[in-house]
Amino acid sequence: MNVQQAIDEANRCLLCHDAPCSQACPGGTDPAKFIRQIRFMNLKGAARTVLGNNPLGGVCANVCPTDDTCVRACLRSGIGQPIDIDGLQRFAVDYGRSQGVKAFAKGKELPHKVAVIGAGPAGLTAAARLATYGYPVTIFEARKQAGGMLRYGVPETRLTVEDLETDLNEITALGVEIRTNTRIESKNAAAKLLDEGYSAVFVAPGLWKPLALNIPGADLDGVTTALTFLDDARVAPETIRTLVKDQFVAIIGGGSVAMDVATTAIRLGAKRVYALALEGMTELPAMGDEIIEAMELGVVIKPQAQVSKVLGENGRVVGIEGHETEWVVPGKLTPDNAKKVDGTRFSLKVGALVQAIGQGATEAVGGIITPFKSDRGLATADKQSQATTMKKVFAGGDVVRGAGTVVDAVGDGKRAAEAIHELLSEGQVAL
Amino acid sequence: MTRGIDLSINFCGVTFPNPFCLSSSPVGNTYDMCARAFDMGWGGVVYKTVGLDYEVKITHPSPRLNPLHRGSQRVVGLQNVEQISDRPTKDNFVDLARLKKNYPHKALVASIMGLTHATDWEKLAKMAEDAGADMIECNFSCPQMTVEGTGHKAGQDTAVVEKLTSITKSACSIPVMAKMTPNVADMLPLALAAQAGGADAISAINTVKALTGVDLDTATPLPNVGGKSSSSGYSGTAVKPIGLRFISDMARDERLKIPLSGMGGIYTWIDCVEYLLLGASTLQVTTAILQHGFRIVEDMDEGLSDYLVDHGYESVQQMVGKAVRNVVEPNQLSHATQAISVIDHDKCIGCGQCFLTCRDGAAQAISIQDDRMPIVDEDECFGCLMCKHICPVQDCITYKTVPHHQATA
Ligand SMILES: Cc1cc2nc3c(=O)[nH]c(=O)nc-3n(C[C@H](O)[C@H](O)[C@H](O)COP(=O)(O)OP(=O)(O)OC[C@H]3O[C@@H](n4cnc5c(N)ncnc54)[C@H](O)[C@@H]3O)c2cc1C
Numbered sequence: 001m002n003v004q005q006a007i008d009e010a011n012r013c014l015l016c017h018d019a020p021c022s023q024a025c026p027g028g029t030d031p032a033k034f035i036r037q038i039r040f041m042n043l044k045g046a047a048r049t050v051l052g053n054n055p056l057g058g059v060c061a062n063v064c065p066t067d068d069t070c071v072r073a074c075l076r077s078g079i080g081q082p083i084d085i086d087g088l089q090r091f092a093v094d095y096g097r098s099q100g101v102k103a104f105a106k107g108k109e110l111p112h113k114v115a116v117i118g119a120g121p122a123g124l125t126a127a128a129r130l131a132t133y134g135y136p137v138t139i140f141e142a143r144k145q146a147g148g149m150l151r152y153g154v155p156e157t158r159l160t161v162e163d164l165e166t167d168l169n170e171i172t173a174l175g176v177e178i179r180t181n182t183r184i185e186s187k188n189a190a191a192k193l194l195d196e197g198y199s200a201v202f203v204a205p206g207l208w209k210p211l212a213l214n215i216p217g218a219d220l221d222g223v224t225t226a227l228t229f230l231d232d233a234r235v236a237p238e239t240i241r242t243l244v245k246d247q248f249v250a251i252i253g254g255g256s257v258a259m260d261v262a263t264t265a266i267r268l269g270a271k272r273v274y275a276l277a278l279e280g281m282t283e284l285p286a287m288g289d290e291i292i293e294a295m296e297l298g299v300v301i302k303p304q305a306q307v308s309k310v311l312g313e314n315g316r317v318v319g320i321e322g323h324e325t326e327w328v329v330p331g332k333l334t335p336d337n338a339k340k341v342d343g344t345r346f347s348l349k350v351g352a353l354v355q356a357i358g359q360g361a362t363e364a365v366g367g368i369i370t371p372f373k374s375d376r377g378l379a380t381a382d383k384q385s386q387a388t389t390m391k392k393v394f395a396g397g398d399v400v401r402g403a404g405t406v407v408d409a410v411g412d413g414k415r416a417a418e419a420i421h422e423l424l425s426e427g428q429v430a431l
Numbered sequence: 432m433t434r435g436i437d438l439s440i441n442f443c444g445v446t447f448p449n450p451f452c453l454s455s456s457p458v459g460n461t462y463d464m465c466a467r468a469f470d471m472g473w474g475g476v477v478y479k480t481v482g483l484d485y486e487v488k489i490t491h492p493s494p495r496l497n498p499l500h501r502g503s504q505r506v507v508g509l510q511n512v513e514q515i516s517d518r519p520t521k522d523n524f525v526d527l528a529r530l531k532k533n534y535p536h537k538a539l540v541a542s543i544m545g546l547t548h549a550t551d552w553e554k555l556a557k558m559a560e561d562a563g564a565d566m567i568e569c570n571f572s573c574p575q576m577t578v579e580g581t582g583h584k585a586g587q588d589t590a591v592v593e594k595l596t597s598i599t600k601s602a603c604s605i606p607v608m609a610k611m612t613p614n615v616a617d618m619l620p621l622a623l624a625a626q627a628g629g630a631d632a633i634s635a636i637n638t639v640k641a642l643t644g645v646d647l648d649t650a651t652p653l654p655n656v657g658g659k660s661s662s663s664g665y666s667g668t669a670v671k672p673i674g675l676r677f678i679s680d681m682a683r684d685e686r687l688k689i690p691l692s693g694m695g696g697i698y699t700w701i702d703c704v705e706y707l708l709l710g711a712s713t714l715q716v717t718t719a720i721l722q723h724g725f726r727i728v729e730d731m732d733e734g735l736s737d738y739l740v741d742h743g744y745e746s747v748q749q750m751v752g753k754a755v756r757n758v759v760e761p762n763q764l765s766h767a768t769q770a771i772s773v774i775d776h777d778k779c780i781g782c783g784q785c786f787l788t789c790r791d792g793a794a795q796a797i798s799i800q801d802d803r804m805p806i807v808d809e810d811e812c813f814g815c816l817m818c819k820h821i822c823p824v825q826d827c828i829t830y831k832t833v834p835h836h837q838a839t840a
């Protein structure tokens with residue numbers, strides 16, 4: 001959007017009182033306010049509102065599932081099309097930056113150091129906010145570069161490295177130190193960091209253990225997981241191109257990540273792509289526009305289908321076998337509730353199989369927080385303060401909520417930063 | 432959001448924490464409304480005009496407002512038939528006193544209007560000063576007062592303006608501002624009359640006498656008050672150019688030495704900057720608040736702060752009147768050069784609106800090619816730039832400056 005288009009769009013906004021769009025943002029962004037600012041020509045102010053609330057405001061403009069949050073809540077829908085809130089957010093951020101707007105600044109340096117584990121959206125947000133208060137923050141990051149799923153998961157078509165790095169640079173400009181290639185995996189790591197002189201620890205390592213099916217043939221060459229597939233597609237696209245080029249590719253899963261794998265496979269040259277899901281067509285966990293985009297690219301979605309066996313030749317996948325299913329109890333969308341329908345056996349010839357059935361916490365995470373109060377293999381943390389059962393240790397993002405969204409992780413990072421600030425500014429924590 | 436930049440300005444010896452004020456109207460009708468406005472960041476309030484209720488009991492016609500919409504844009508202008516305050520005089524002054532007590536650092540202006548005797552002005556001025564008002568605004572400008580000889584009828588007569596200003600001024604020791612009506616050919620004689628009567632400042636404009644529409648089925652103009660209507664006070668975006676004109680007229684004339692408070696159609700910080708550059712020192716707003724609420728001051732504050740920083744001004748005062756010297760009479764405009772419209776085909780979406788306006792309203796200088804792209808015949812273009820003004824695509828039509836065709840021919 002250019003200025004003219006943004007003003008036109010902002011002029012459609014009803015400037016609602018107690019605006020529902022603003023209440024619908026899990027990250028606490030205030031769309032009604034930045035849209036009003038655009039409407040009243042306070043264009044720089046709009047950028048301050050977005051980025052001041054959310055240091056990943058630029059990223060979120062690209063990746064937020066707004067049809068599920070602010071845009072869904074938009075009251076303009078009552079009299080026509082809702083407001084293009086993500087478009088206006090992108091405009092506000094880009095315009096503000098082009099005018100040199102700095103939404104946040106490093107605070108006056110305080111004595112308490114804070115450690116953050118994981119440079120994904122949750123960790124980055126907490127770090128940025130703590131740095132604006134003045135705390136020296138160190139992020140420990142296992143991978144070569146910061147960003148978490150934003151760099152190694154989300155496809156480049158949705159979020160370019162450039163857009164990611166623009167947000168990242170503003171965060172590092174606050175003096176946040178990101179120690180990359182530094183995986184925290186020792187037992188009692190959080191306690192050790194506190195011993196080393198950090199006054200608080202925020203644990204945000206996300207979910208990086210791909211879940212895999214336990215079916216015959218799952219260990220064949222050419223069978224992989226969504227996380228590995230998408231990670232490679234971003235850092236080593238040639239390996240994925242070789243895997244899928246001119247091949248029939250099957251994906252197990254019907255969620256957003258499965259759709260990302262499917263569209264990526266097509267873009268990298270796959271001849272035909274199937275997505276097989278246990279859910280019915282209207283029950284697919286992926287969002288409507290993701291499904292439409294995949295189908296428009298030619299992805300064949302096979303709903304209510306279960307893969308039971310991977311067929312191989314010379315150690316490589318050559319096909320899959322399965323059957324159609326129905327729910328024993330309607331509406332209960334869990335694998336153990338799926339029942340085989342007789343006479344629906346099918347087999348497909350495929351040269352690659354990608355399992356997109358979710359991800360869990362890696363083993364290392366269990367050791368970081370002790371005792372690891374685990375709920376479904378996730379960390380537990382207080383919903384308001386993100387506090388864990390360990391004193392001075394907080395947790396948030398996917399590792400707490402399970403596979404969530406970027407803006408959820410941003411919200412957790414903000415809450416954790418506020419709670420840490422409260423803890424440290426009360427002066428109860430000795431240096 | 433305020434950026435913490437000092438926007439204060441000294442106006443007639445009174446410090447306004449920022450130049451943004453409610454203008455006298457229903458937006459500043461009660462203590463609660465003004466208190467909320469102060470809390471949200473307005474620097475001053477010109478309280479709803481108060482008269483003496485024992486002289487005349489004020490009531491308002493109903494419905495009292497009628498909007499002018501244009502396409503999907505609502506309320507580009509607003510007509511009202513409202514009188515001065517219908518609340519008891521005493522209640523209004525009690526509210527003013529409470530406002531000053533609870534908001535001592537905000538600027539509080541009492542707007543007054545005598546209705547039957549010249550001495551009403553004296554009484555009201557005393558009451559305003561006693562209540563703690565920092566200033567008085569004399570309402571010489573309401574275009575729909577039902578009491579003969581008041582409102583803009585008084586404000587159209589230089590002798591009356593001078594006399595009433597002088598009576599008000601001698602009854603109190605606080606600064607007095609005279610609010611002008613735009614329903615005159617020339618505001619200067621009236622502003623000078625107010626100055627001669629002792630006014631410390633001029634505010635303008637009050638509303639423009641107008642009719643916004645007619646109900647087609649009943650053949651009744653709007654607002655339809657029991658089957659009749661009156662031409663009456665028009666405000667909002669549509670009147671901004673009229674307000675800017677009168678403010679600049681007064682700012683340009685060296686005989687008028689007192690400062691100005693500008694209003695008429697202020698919605699954004701850009702409107703604010705325009706009024707300031709053309710000579711206003713403080714700014715007043717009604718219709719934008721009627722439409723969007725007090726919250727809009729946040730954007731005025733943030734936008735004006737950015738403007739000051741970006742243009743290197745150290746105070747609002749420094750920018751007041753900066754555009755005044757660039758306003759001249761039409762016969763002083765240069766005819767040496769002219770504009771030629773330049774159309775960027777990479778941006779053009781091929782709607783052809785520029786072709787139509789040029790063919791039917793200008794120089795027939797634009798033709799359309801087979802690929803829908805418009806071409807400008809530079810020899811024919813006389814640079815009115817209507818094509819640029821109506822083009823829906825940002826920066827698609829610009830212009831270059833060349834020697835004037837008629838001068839070189
Ligand atoms: C393919 C895919 C597409 C997605 N698309 C979207 C989308 O479009 N919109 C959206 O809102 N959400 C999307 N999501 C979800 C979103 O990416 C996550 O919810 C979000 O990134 C979670 O943030 P986080 O900070 O909790 O974790 P992560 O982003 O996972 O970041 C965790 C970081 O911690 C690091 N780390 C892990 N363990 C350790 C350790 N032991 N020591 C040090 N560092 C460690 C990791 O390397 C990583 O950098 C997508 C997810 C996937 C998988």
Ligand SMILES: Cc1cc2nc3c(=O)[nH]c(=O)nc-3n(C[C@H](O)[C@H](O)[C@H](O)COP(=O)(O)O)c2cc1C
Pocket residue numbers: 454455456457479480509511513514515516542570573610636637638664665666667668670694695696697715716717718719
């Ligand atoms: C409903 C209404 C009532 C008004 N009442 C008064 C009034 O009592 N006294 C006065 O001096 N001006 C009154 N005005 C005029 C405004 O103060 C102001 O001069 C005018 O509306 C132009 O500014 P705007 O375009 O920001 O509204 C009134 C305006 C409106 C719309």
Ligand code: SF4
Pocket residue numbers: 012013014015016019020021022031032035073074075076083085
């Ligand atoms: S809900 Fe929609 S119309 Fe209302 S303020 Fe938000 S974006 Fe504007």
